[in-house]
Amino acid sequence: MGMTSAQKSGFGATLWDWLTTVDHKKIGILYLAAGAFFFLLGGLEAVIIRIQLISPENDFISAGLYNEMITMHGTTMIFFAATPLLFGLMNYIMPLQIGARDVAFPFLNSLGFWLFLFGGIMLNISWFTGGAPDAGWTNYAPLSIQSPGHGVDYYVMGLQLSGAGTLMSGINFIVTIVLMRAPGMTYMRMPLFTWTTFVTSILVLFAFPALTVGLFLMMFDRMFGSAFFDAALGGNAVIWQHLFWIFGHPEVYILILPAFGVFSEILPTFAKKRLFGYTAMVFATFLIAFLGFMVWAHHMFTVGLGAVANSIFAVATMAIAVPTGIKIFNWLFTLWGGSIKINSAMLWSLAFIPSFTIGGMTGVMLASSVADYQYHDTYFVVGHFHYVIVGGVVFALLAAMHYWWPKMFGRYLHEGMGQLAFWTFFIGFHLTFFIQHFLGLMGMPRRYWVFLENQGLDTGNWISTLGAFFMTFGVIVFVINMIYTTIKGKKAPGDAWGTGRTLEWATASPPIHFNFKQMPLVRGLDPLWIEKMEGNEKMTPAEPVDEIHMPNGSILPLIMTIGFFIASLGFIYQAGNSYWLIAVYLGMAIGLICMLIRSLKDDHGYHIPKEEVEREDD
Amino acid sequence: MPDKMSTRKINSFQKQKNKQEMQKMVVSFALMIFFTLVAFALVALEIPSTYVIPLLLILAVVQVGFQFFYFMHLKDKGHEVPAQIIYGGIFVTVLVALTFTVITWW
Numbered sequence: 224m225g226m227t228s229a230q231k232s233g234f235g236a237t238l239w240d241w242l243t244t245v246d247h248k249k250i251g252i253l254y255l256a257a258g259a260f261f262f263l264l265g266g267l268e269a270v271i272i273r274i275q276l277i278s279p280e281n282d283f284i285s286a287g288l289y290n291e292m293i294t295m296h297g298t299t300m301i302f303f304a305a306t307p308l309l310f311g312l313m314n315y316i317m318p319l320q321i322g323a324r325d326v327a328f329p330f331l332n333s334l335g336f337w338l339f340l341f342g343g344i345m346l347n348i349s350w351f352t353g354g355a356p357d358a359g360w361t362n363y364a365p366l367s368i369q370s371p372g373h374g375v376d377y378y379v380m381g382l383q384l385s386g387a388g389t390l391m392s393g394i395n396f397i398v399t400i401v402l403m404r405a406p407g408m409t410y411m412r413m414p415l416f417t418w419t420t421f422v423t424s425i426l427v428l429f430a431f432p433a434l435t436v437g438l439f440l441m442m443f444d445r446m447f448g449s450a451f452f453d454a455a456l457g458g459n460a461v462i463w464q465h466l467f468w469i470f471g472h473p474e475v476y477i478l479i480l481p482a483f484g485v486f487s488e489i490l491p492t493f494a495k496k497r498l499f500g501y502t503a504m505v506f507a508t509f510l511i512a513f514l515g516f517m518v519w520a521h522h523m524f525t526v527g528l529g530a531v532a533n534s535i536f537a538v539a540t541m542a543i544a545v546p547t548g549i550k551i552f553n554w555l556f557t558l559w560g561g562s563i564k565i566n567s568a569m570l571w572s573l574a575f576i577p578s579f580t581i582g583g584m585t586g587v588m589l590a591s592s593v594a595d596y597q598y599h600d601t602y603f604v605v606g607h608f609h610y611v612i613v614g615g616v617v618f619a620l621l622a623a624m625h626y627w628w629p630k631m632f633g634r635y636l637h638e639g640m641g642q643l644a645f646w647t648f649f650i651g652f653h654l655t656f657f658i659q660h661f662l663g664l665m666g667m668p669r670r671y672w673v674f675l676e677n678q679g680l681d682t683g684n685w686i687s688t689l690g691a692f693f694m695t696f697g698v699i700v701f702v703i704n705m706i707y708t709t710i711k712g713k714k715a716p717g718d719a720w721g722t723g724r725t726l727e728w729a730t731a732s733p734p735i736h737f738n739f740k741q742m743p744l745v746r747g748l749d750p751l752w753i754e755k756m757e758g759n760e761k762m763t764p765a766e767p768v769d770e771i772h773m774p775n776g777s778i779l780p781l782i783m784t785i786g787f788f789i790a791s792l793g794f795i796y797q798a799g800n801s802y803w804l805i806a807v808y809l810g811m812a813i814g815l816i817c818m819l820i821r822s823l824k825d826d827h828g829y830h831i832p833k834e835e836v837e838r839e840d841d
Numbered sequence: 842m843p844d845k846m847s848t849r850k851i852n853s854f855q856k857q858k859n860k861q862e863m864q865k866m867v868v869s870f871a872l873m874i875f876f877t878l879v880a881f882a883l884v885a886l887e888i889p890s891t892y893v894i895p896l897l898l899i900l901a902v903v904q905v906g907f908q909f910f911y912f913m914h915l916k917d918k919g920h921e922v923p924a925q926i927i928y929g930g931i932f933v934t935v936l937v938a939l940t941f942t943v944i945t946w947w
């Protein structure tokens with residue numbers, strides 16, 4: 224790293240640089256680091272849950288703490304681990320893939336990151352202020368309305384903060400892809416990861432507002448005495464479920480589509496073949512996104528929406544399996560006849576295909592609304608969504624780490640440790656979650672603190688917990704690998720794998736801070752591969768070397784976020800003590816003043832002079 | 842991609858077009874204000890709500906249309922992608938409203 228300036232700088236200057244950065248690569252790394260931290264936190268919570276369930280009527284943790292643990296595990300993993308880790312990748316890789324020097328709104332990008340981070344911090348503060356949220360990651364009313372203490376308030380405000388950040392980033396990515404593609408990079412020449420980033424961002428744009436609305440209603444109910452979800456006062460608790468799942472189902476596709484994008488990059492690189500059925504892949508991505516918006520009620524089959532509504536949503540849900548199947552076959556055909564190189568990135572990708580397919584299959588089983596009366600709220604559902612989320616999203620993240628680590632940090636992750644982590648995690652994953660399908664079919668409900676003896680559930684739960692230990696081991700090995708690599712990993716060239724096809728591999732590892740000395744000219748799909756096949760070492764430039772315009776860093780996003788953070792705390796506590804309104808006003812004032820400064824102060828960025836650009840070797 | 846022409850050289854043809862564009866903007870702005878006045882008038886006149894509510898909804902839809910097509914340039918060339926995304930958003934919103942109407946509020 225340290226590409227910004229040749230001169231060495233002190234700790235204070237480095238810290239300031241990271242706090243004020245608007246560079247998409249640094250923001251990407253911040254997302255990855257914060258996401259990794261929350262991933263480890265969520266993992267710890269998962270292990271605690273599994274230890275509690277290792278044997279019948281265990282009392283490793285109390286019932287109340289157990290509820291907090293499952294709630295925090297789910298919320299942390301979805302909102303503060305999986306989503307930001309993917310956003311980190313998108314931030315870092317997507318601009319490189321389209322040949323851009325940054326995202327469209329660098330300031331907004333940094334604001335999005337800080338909002339996400341402080342949302343996550345807010346949620347976790349609840350552990351120390353009298354108890355974490357305990358109404359499940361789905362936070363269903365009326366349970367959430369009646370939950371005593373401030374746990375659920377922290378859930379509401381934490382998600383509201385981070386949700387605003389996610390929405391901003393989504394808009395930012397859309398505008399970047401529409402407006403900032405390099406010369407020649409037509410839509411149908413965009414790499415699949417860029418495509419999935421684009422479609423995912425559209426999903427974010429349409430899905431998150433539903434969550435925002437739901438959270439506001441929940442906030443008014445809990446903090447200001449309204450009764451949107453209180454049936455006794457004429458409210459309707461089912462509305463929360465609708466709003467949550469109108470957001471929630473697209474959210475699971477927000478997670479899986481970028482994962483699909485990752486595999487669509489890795490498989491061609493290591494099979495040394497172009498992606499099979501590129502057009503079909505793009506089409507399938509859109510189809511999944513489209514259908515993803517009309518299936519949310521499959522989470523509510525047992526609510527009593529009626530047979531007609533259930534049937535419509537069941538059929539729509541089953542339809543999603545079709546584009547998903549198209550993708551699976553395209554990956555298989557990409558591998559077919561390729562000259563395949565197996566390494567850690569490839570192992571995660573290959574393991575993904577059968578693991579995710581099992582998850583999709585149980586999904587179709589669940590989609591059958593009649594059968595779902597049997598499955599719903601049992602461990603069968605837990606098995607299903609861990610197969611798709613771990614076997615899909617987490618595998619993709621780990622594959623992506625191995626694949627893009629040399630690009631981001633200039634060094635290869637250690638292969639041996641990579642494979643050890645893979646095998647232990649992979650075996651542990653199937654041990655943990657496969658058996659859970661059967662536990663569910665035998666009637667074990669989800670989210671229960673204990674199960675009883677001699678109901679045939681003992682062995683299954685024991686195996687499941689054993690698997691969790693394997694996964695923990697794998698994660699620890701991966702963490703050691705990251706540390707080891709940072710200290711003495713093997714150095715990587717720009718085209719780290721030698722078979723890179725897309726534009727990010729045409730940059731240095733790690734890229735110079737303005738990414739491209741000259742805008743590359745894109746002459747087709749897999750532009751770098753085309754140049755290499757014609758014997759060119761580098762991309763053909765689309766412009767002469769000239770001065771480069773870059774945005775200035777700013778501390779405002781951080782201060783703005785701190786303002787809204789203080790205001791959120793004020794909202795939580797003003798219900799009991801009106802002195803806390805001071806925090807609301809103060810925090811809002813800080814946030815709004817920052818917005819005012821940002822609006823009134825012209826900041827045109829700066830120019831890197833031509834001579835300096837020339838000096839930089841790429 | 843944005844067309845270079847409009848940003849760099851504004852020739853007389855372009856000027857002519859800009860003028861027409863401006864006229865359209867002013868007309869639609871005036872219409873919007875007129876619709877708003879009509880909406881307020883409808884309520885002020887205390888016409889039975891069975892008539893007023895559908896009328897207000899129609900007026901609202903027309904206004905949203907003006908907003909999108911004139912002020913947000915959805916009708917213009919070079920705005921196809923944003924237009925498509927907004928149509929997508931409208932589709933999702935209508936779908937949600939429809940579902941809520943049918944299975945929750947009905």
Ligand code: HEM
Pocket residue numbers: 361475476478479521522540541543544547582583584585586587589590591595598599600604607608611612615616
């Ligand atoms: C073929 C594709 C899929 C189908 C047909 C499908 C179907 C379903 C159905 C019907 C349920 C509700 C089960 C119940 O609560 O009774 C469900 C739950 C769930 N699915 Fe899927 N699914 C699919 C893919 C995915 C993917 C790709 C993800 C995430 C990456 C995912 C994540 C989840 C989650 C998190 C839940 C449980 C939510 C909760 O109640 O806590 N699913 N799925």
Ligand SMILES: [Cu+2]
Pocket residue numbers: 471472475518519521522
């Ligand atoms: Cu779903």
